[in-house]
Amino acid sequence: MEKLQLGRFKGYSFEHFRKDLLSGLIVGIVAIPLAMSFAIASGVKPEYGIYTTCIAGIIIALFGGSKYQIGGPTGAFVPILLGIVLAYGYEDLLLAGLMAGILLCLMGLFKLGSFIQFIPRPVTIGFTSGIAVLIFTGQIASFLGLTDVEKHEKFIANMNELVINMPTLNIDNVVVAALCLAIILVTPKVFPKVPGSLAGIIISTIVAVLFFSGQVPTIGSAYGAIPNTLPQFQMPEITWARIERLIGPAFVIAMLGGIESLLSAVVADGMTKTRHNSNKELVGQGIANIVTPLFGGIPATGAIARTATNIKSGATSPMSGVIHGIFVLLVLLLFAPYASHIPLASMAPILMVVAWNMSERHHFMHILKLKSADSLVLVVTFLLTVLTSLTIAVEVGLGLALILFTKQMMDAPAIFKVLPDHSRKNAKVQPYVVNTKHDCPQISIYTMEGPLFFGAAQMFEETILSDIDTGANVLILRMSKVPFMDTTGEAYFSNIVQHFKGVILVTGLQPRLQSAMKKSGLYDEIGTEHFFEHTGQAIDAALRYLDRKKCIGCQHFAFRECTQLSKGVRQ
Template identity: 40%
Template structure:
């Protein structure tokens, strides 16, 4: 039976029906590992998860240490975070494939917190952030994270990438500073430029070699663990040739060979009050980053995560990480994507990734002393380059003045002020821009029921379609009504995911869509690309010039979609092609 779905803002009987059939508390907060075992988990699934867990651990090993060092802590704290936090994220989270651990996005916030409050303050803020995330999950605030506009996420991600790269310049070039390296970007650049004469050519050589190995293997041997190989080769080169560069051993004395005993961080009311803003910043970024990572996993796997359960799992993971001396835990997009691509079947893969990292600490910790800091800095430089979302950034700058303003405000505030201000101001600008656009297109129209007795009751620009389409098992008709913007994008995206199943054609009617923003256009573009991979034809009908222009910018263009004036023409075109294919087969 065909589906015809209409999205409308405001209250309706359909909204009441949805509320009455809303998921129960148990359904919302049941960890995905329980769901996986209910569906059946066999030996073949375990073998796949072992391979995926080992693959992700190989990627996470150098990253965890590099991120911890860049955050102003010691490499062992990054490993504790990945081991304890990563295990708890997979055990209690709402995503099948999420990999938790230290993330590059937190480098700026963690380093600033260490600067202001020391390691004890950082661990206390991490613990408090965990409690806040658990509360946010049970209050079902994860539902509202989807309202963060697309330009804001691209803006702060690109800003973080710039800051990460700037923080690694010192170790990339082996520069020696007389005093402490400034945290702010401009003073940091000025200080590094003033000390450029202390550049260590051996460190530069190691950095260049590391980047060349990672980039080369990614191009010619994409299935090989490029980062781990680069780190191993860098350590071997320093040891064999006796290169005068800093290593984990010379700066930190190596890493411990076991996990520390869990302990509650030192606290007082004054200390809690002092780190409260930092804990809130950790909570905000942790919620956004983890749910973005879960959405990426959904797009790659075709599954749907439980956002509020994921927040609870992230909160528990941050509490556990703090108790073992770790730093902030969140979902990590690169490691989660690696997990999916490696064939993971469920959360067991994430738990095994933590177990493999623990084995490294227990067995091979002394080897970490030989890892040069220039190599880890090079790893993070590559991570920053990949994080920058260069194509998306350029697309948004060209798309419209409004999206460009939101993007650039978020990006520049993230770089020159702080991440929290960037997100808050970007979201506020996005909301004001939306209100402005809605004010421009606001109109009053007569309600048109689905069944009309008089042809004149229909608006002239509203497309009617033959009811025979509703009985066609090969075609799905989807009509979007109302402003299609970032607030509605998640809902419509979920519906589209459900429609891209066994049908041969999808017709989406935009006749009643007066406005579409970049976030919504990106949803349609991704859905069209997914349908194209499944050999499913997608027709977009009734698009106004402005709507079509935005869709084109975000990738919804031939050969992924075809545009037609109305539904009936698109339907006739598809049936004609289907008949021709049947006649020639």
């Protein structure tokens, strides 16, 4: 690993460092308000978000599998972490994060990184949009300045709290929040290189201090002063009872962290025309999440928006991620006391904008308009994320996607009866040639498409065995489009071989399937001499097994040879 990491700095020069320094500083400036906002929204003190950005940001940059990845706390984690804090407390959150780090390392070491890409897009968009709704609605109380609002794990209960406490609305708070939101939205259009969230916090804080002092809650009044000291090492208490209690939350953190980081790495690949190492990325994320909780930090993952900003700012290596972490640490040490004056009303618009940007609204509406099975998976995953939990949403979403996929595979026409089309020069076999007046009574040819798995195996068997009743004595199976066969498919295929009294010929068998059939014994049972590369070869062989007496007078003329065979002329 060490050689591989050093290879990422091959040919590194002072000019590269200058670009990394600039991009690291820019991303660090962007990361500071986000780190505090994500921490507060997750139910913990703002400094824990800063600690996470420093420690995890540096570790992910050094040990991750993406050259440009920026790691830290993200919006996707907010509802998950808040739920864990409400149910178990901050101390248990640290242990759950550490356990998630171990799980991520194991996923990387066992090379499971590539499997995450198999999660259907409607599922990822569904839960991402659901998380965005939870983040956005979770900031309404802070935006309006409502008091005595109790946080709950469930969406409906939180909405009920908003309605009950609406009479406590603070107009001064709304003014500060609206000002911050306006600055966040306008700044990128007027000053593209200035981070809108940072400008919004600074200006709205100055306005709040000058005109609304003591009238709007601040970080200091809610959480106390942010310490301008290095995070202290603290080993969480590890007991078997706590591990059993937190394995579920840890698994959710690990899965979401893995998905989020690899999605971010894919975005970085697209922007830079590079390729990340998914398994190494998981290991890097795992190490970061093992170390960060030891210093009070919350779970971290790859941040898509900050990674994109890093690339756009000219980053050339992981050094920009390291610099971003060091810069945030220096800001903590030098300016932490001033952060106590930041109004909570200024933090809410930041997260609302983050939620809006991560909502995948365009992709959501596109899939919804398709009115397909994917649309159903999307809606179910989205609603379950909002109304229940991410765990249930992903489990049900994946299960539903699998069921619908299986049904589609079962409904798709996977087997066709075919004959050569002699009206065309190449005389390729086609299904439309077969009809009641043009169908060889002795030779049946079938083209199979798609995997021969549990969902399609029974239909395959029923279709083929129906030819036993018609008196066919030669069966040709064209299997070039069958990629694999599971044990259920193998059992049904074996049943056909045993019940069909004639000769079975197989063409176009793919190497992978051929190897599987040899292991199962089906290959030898059918007979090595009955396997052909091309359909024409199988037809020539099939003609040798004909009962020529039955051919005399036959008017089907399925093959070119039938004209002579019908007259009783020997070939």
